[in-house]
Amino acid sequence: MSIIRRSSSSSSSYLPSSPIKFLNHRHHHQTSSPSFLSIETLFKKCKTLRNLQQIHARIIQKGLEQDNFLISQFVCLCNSFSNITYAFSVFNRVSQPNLCLWNSIIKGHCEKSSLSNTISIFNRMKQSDMVPDTYTFPPLIKSCSKGLALREGKILHGLVVRYGVEADIFVRTSLIDLYGKCGEIKFARMLFEEMSERNEYSWTAMIVGYANFGDLGSARKLFDEIPCRNIASWNAMIDGYVKFRDFRSARELFEQMPKKNVVAYTSLIVGYAEVGDMATARFLFDQMPDRDIVVWSALISGYVQNGRPHEAVKIFFMMLGENIKPDEFIMVGLMSACSQVRNLELAKWIDSYLTRISIDIRRVHVAAALIHMNAECGNMERATSLFEGMPKKDLISYCSMIHGLSIHGAGAQAVCLFDRMVAEGVTPDDVAFTVILAACSHSGLVEEGHRYFNSMKNDYSIVPSPDHFACMIHLLGRAGKLQEACELIKSMPEEPHAGAWGALLGACKLHSNVKLGEIVALKLFEIEPQNPGNYVSLSNIYAAIDRWYDVSEVRRRMKEKQLRKLPGCSWIDDGFFPFEQNQEHTNL
DNA sequence: CTAGGGTTAG
Numbered sequence: 301m302s303i304i305r306r307s308s309s310s311s312s313s314y315l316p317s318s319p320i321k322f323l324n325h326r327h328h329h330q331t332s333s334p335s336f337l338s339i340e341t342l343f344k345k346c347k348t349l350r351n352l353q354q355i356h357a358r359i360i361q362k363g364l365e366q367d368n369f370l371i372s373q374f375v376c377l378c379n380s381f382s383n384i385t386y387a388f389s390v391f392n393r394v395s396q397p398n399l400c401l402w403n404s405i406i407k408g409h410c411e412k413s414s415l416s417n418t419i420s421i422f423n424r425m426k427q428s429d430m431v432p433d434t435y436t437f438p439p440l441i442k443s444c445s446k447g448l449a450l451r452e453g454k455i456l457h458g459l460v461v462r463y464g465v466e467a468d469i470f471v472r473t474s475l476i477d478l479y480g481k482c483g484e485i486k487f488a489r490m491l492f493e494e495m496s497e498r499n500e501y502s503w504t505a506m507i508v509g510y511a512n513f514g515d516l517g518s519a520r521k522l523f524d525e526i527p528c529r530n531i532a533s534w535n536a537m538i539d540g541y542v543k544f545r546d547f548r549s550a551r552e553l554f555e556q557m558p559k560k561n562v563v564a565y566t567s568l569i570v571g572y573a574e575v576g577d578m579a580t581a582r583f584l585f586d587q588m589p590d591r592d593i594v595v596w597s598a599l600i601s602g603y604v605q606n607g608r609p610h611e612a613v614k615i616f617f618m619m620l621g622e623n624i625k626p627d628e629f630i631m632v633g634l635m636s637a638c639s640q641v642r643n644l645e646l647a648k649w650i651d652s653y654l655t656r657i658s659i660d661i662r663r664v665h666v667a668a669a670l671i672h673m674n675a676e677c678g679n680m681e682r683a684t685s686l687f688e689g690m691p692k693k694d695l696i697s698y699c700s701m702i703h704g705l706s707i708h709g710a711g712a713q714a715v716c717l718f719d720r721m722v723a724e725g726v727t728p729d730d731v732a733f734t735v736i737l738a739a740c741s742h743s744g745l746v747e748e749g750h751r752y753f754n755s756m757k758n759d760y761s762i763v764p765s766p767d768h769f770a771c772m773i774h775l776l777g778r779a780g781k782l783q784e785a786c787e788l789i790k791s792m793p794e795e796p797h798a799g800a801w802g803a804l805l806g807a808c809k810l811h812s813n814v815k816l817g818e819i820v821a822l823k824l825f826e827i828e829p830q831n832p833g834n835y836v837s838l839s840n841i842y843a844a845i846d847r848w849y850d851v852s853e854v855r856r857r858m859k860e861k862q863l864r865k866l867p868g869c870s871w872i873d874d875g876f877f878p879f880e881q882n883q884e885h886t887n888l
Numbered sequence: 889c890t891a892g893g894g895t896t897a898g
């Protein structure tokens with residue numbers, strides 16, 4: 301009360317139609333009783349970071365920077381705006397922070413900073429003779445649980461016991477959550493059993509533990525026993541079923557929910573997307589009464605994962621139409637979609653849009669997606685400048701760049717970059733080799749291809765996958781070494797997949813090798829009878845040497861099987877997408 | 889002589 305009371309006796313403690321703009325308009329008309337607002341009231345009305353800065357100015361102006369009560373509130377508000385740096389700088393000016401203030405600053409770091417940072421603040425707190433209480437531990441333990449840092453969590457558990465706060469329901473719930481998430485389900489259960497009182501939080505934490513562990517039976521048993529069921533308990537149980545692909549039980553429970561919320565919908569949508577059932581995912585999405593950013597994101601990345609980038613882009617613009625501001629997750633999804641459709645105009649728009657909505661493109665997954673998108677869409681100049689600007693280049697970004705160079709015909713540069721990557725100490729994996737082999741085959745670099753194929757096996761002990769073989773076959777086939785390609789395909793340990801045979805068929809077409817082409821085509825008709833492309837290839841082979849009877853024969857068989865060449869997609873002119881599609885990318 | 893903590897979805 302000190303501030304408020306003490307303040308109220310002196311006029312300086314009030315805010316007379318203050319310089320704090322966000323309050324001015326509200327009191328502008330109350331001319332009869334001029335407004336006098338305490339800092340405490342200002343906190344309640346504080347809506348933006350700007351407001352908070354204004355309050356901060358006022359605190360300094362009044363010389364209240366050392367006031368633990370006010371600074372605590374300030375820190376909490378700062379936390380809610382996710383601005384931990386600001387909170388910390390203000391905190392650091394307080395010479396004698398009290399327990400509550402320490403707890404607040406720790407909580408803020410738990411949410412936004414790294415675990416080691418947070419723990420070092422906790423250590424500073426202990427060094428200044430502050431005794432942690434029941435409020436100190438839950439956020440600390442929670443951040444261990446988030447990072448699955450069981451070792452650190454156990455140390456904290458030890459301290460919990462030492463400071464005698466293990467009976468506290470909040471502390472205990474956070475410990476149950478920690479052990480449950482880290483798979484120490486026995487420990488979690490023990491702590492749960494020993495509780496003198498439990499509430500919906502502790503029950504749910506325990507259910508989550510079992511659900512993550514895959515013991516859905518025990519999870520369900522608890523769920524049915526809960527005296528105090530919560531919407532989070534329902535969500536946890538449903539998500540457990542979804543994670544372990546028991547969609548029947550998940551849906552059954554979902555239908556029984558008294559009030560279905562976004563979280564439950566999102567769990568289901570993510571699950572259906574993961575198993576490739578976009579129809580059901582979309583069905584659920586469409587029937588939602590209201591949608592938040594997370595569920596939009598789930599749907600977009602669902603479409604991306606299932607190779608339907610056009611749908612993803614549509615959904616994105618639908619979302620903009622509903623005036624929802626996209627976040628990082630959404631934009632990463634959109635960028636993956638754009639990479640798949642390879643539309644340079646869209647890529648350019650996204651690139652500038654990111655800055656417009658102030659998304660931090662230095663964050664790793666954003667940067668990676670952005671480089672990938674520019675590379676895929678043919679803006680190698682932009683991709684290169686982003687890539688070279690990265691402080692630490694990782695395998696993913698290298699691969700994006702190499703693939704970008706590859707698909708735009710710069711095989712030699714791709715090879716250089718791959719070698720630079722290895723020289724820089726980044727270890728290539730199987731995907732990296734697929735990318736470089738594809739680059740070699742695309743540019744006809746037979747010798748380099750052989751070199752990488754051997755290096756992969758000898759230097760990195762990577763067993764060549766069907767994809768690796770397919771790249772080599774493509775490479776040899778296009779170079780006219782059909783014999784070698786055939787030998788390679790015969791040497792494959794596993795049954796060659798359609799990609800390998802398809803590469804060979806393409807080579808036969810290229811070099812007008814009818815005899816081999818016929819054999820390979822027959823093989824392909826067997827492996828993927830539904831793919832019209834193989835029939836088209838064979839008929840092209842015949843057409844190239846004027847065997848028109850055979851051409852019509854193949855066409856007839858194709859018709860017989862009711863196969864048609866896939867129509868080009870027409871998503872551009874249905875009004876969702878504001879750009880022209882660019883067919884050729886010649887930015888190299 | 890105030891205030892600060894734990895469970896659910898991308």
